[in-house]
Amino acid sequence: MPSLSEEIDMAEPPRLTVTAMGHKRSGKTTFLLGMYAELSAGKEGYFLSATNTDIDLRLASRWEKLLDDGVLPPPNPNSEINYTFQFLDGLLPLLDVDWLDYRGGAINEEREGGEADVGGVLDRLVASDSIYLVIDGRYLAEPITARNRMGVIRAAGLRRMTNLLQDTIRRRGRDLAPPSLVILITKADLIPRERREPMDGLINDLQQIISVAFTGGFTTLICPVMLGDFGADPGPTVEAEDIEPHNLHLPLVYSLAMYMDQLSIAAGVAAGLQRERAGQLASMRKGLTRGVGSVFRRGQASKASREADQAADELETFMAVQEVAAHRAKQLFGELSGLSLFRDGNEVQL
Ligand SMILES: Nc1nc2c(ncn2[C@@H]2O[C@H](COP(=O)(O)OP(=O)(O)O)[C@@H](O)[C@H]2O)c(=O)[nH]1
């Protein structure tokens, strides 16, 4: 995330970097396609639009292939694909979204001696505003027990994800807030309905297998998503009538809400500092324009006066940013009712 002053001075909208980390075949690419299909058409007034219109067509045509012929996206090619989207509220661009769909398996390789993009994924995690921990719903179909726990952690790649997340936090250092997290449960159709609504049992299970997401410092959304009711291992094609997208737009809405929330907090802090500075400059100006020596200090006084005006202007900007961002965050969080959110391991009301 750029610093606040950069954020405010930028003529272009700010940029949200999102990375979905998960095992090969966990459903990352399909999720991206479904999310794009839903949001490019518009959802609750929000839109996602690929800034490159060729990419827009490519994503849309893959989605149409799924709708018309039931063809699922092919496994990723041997390279990562970087997408830039614009997130809009109606016609108003809110921010750019930088999305990386990386080559399957990249998280399981070593940095040294691995494929070139492994280091890229690690660096990217450090730079991400929001990280999605992708868990294939098949591993949550049955309750977690002492007997199956380690097996699930291993099969779903959760040990590795935990380690990468810890590495990310270490490398970000103290000054940068931790990224917002989403536990993205894909293929939710594979989880029996009574385990999805209400989600209490499921959440309890997640706390057993990906406990790092429930530790201090993290804010974590739990979001089950599905493209349709395809069953386990559907093969390269599915029945078009089984397509039933669910919750696909919500992870991004959350990432944006968290971004706005942090922006409003940072703007509030900056406004506080600026208020102090404006006060000091104002009393300095008063001091310089009063008393016997004031004639000789005229130059200094006008400089102080200019600085005081500038400080007051900046204060106003920070306050405006704080207000707009806080309002936006509230509105976006409002879209998430029905999901579960944890801050520092404690559930917060949405
Ligand atoms: N049952 C079910 N299967 C899904 C769903 N989404 C994806 N899949 C299956 O998961 C496979 C792997 O998905 P993909 O997006 O390629 O995984 P990636 O390697 O993480 O990008 C797909 O080919 C589908 O067979 C879903 O919503 N429900």
Ligand SMILES: [Mg+2]
């Ligand atoms: Mg993929």
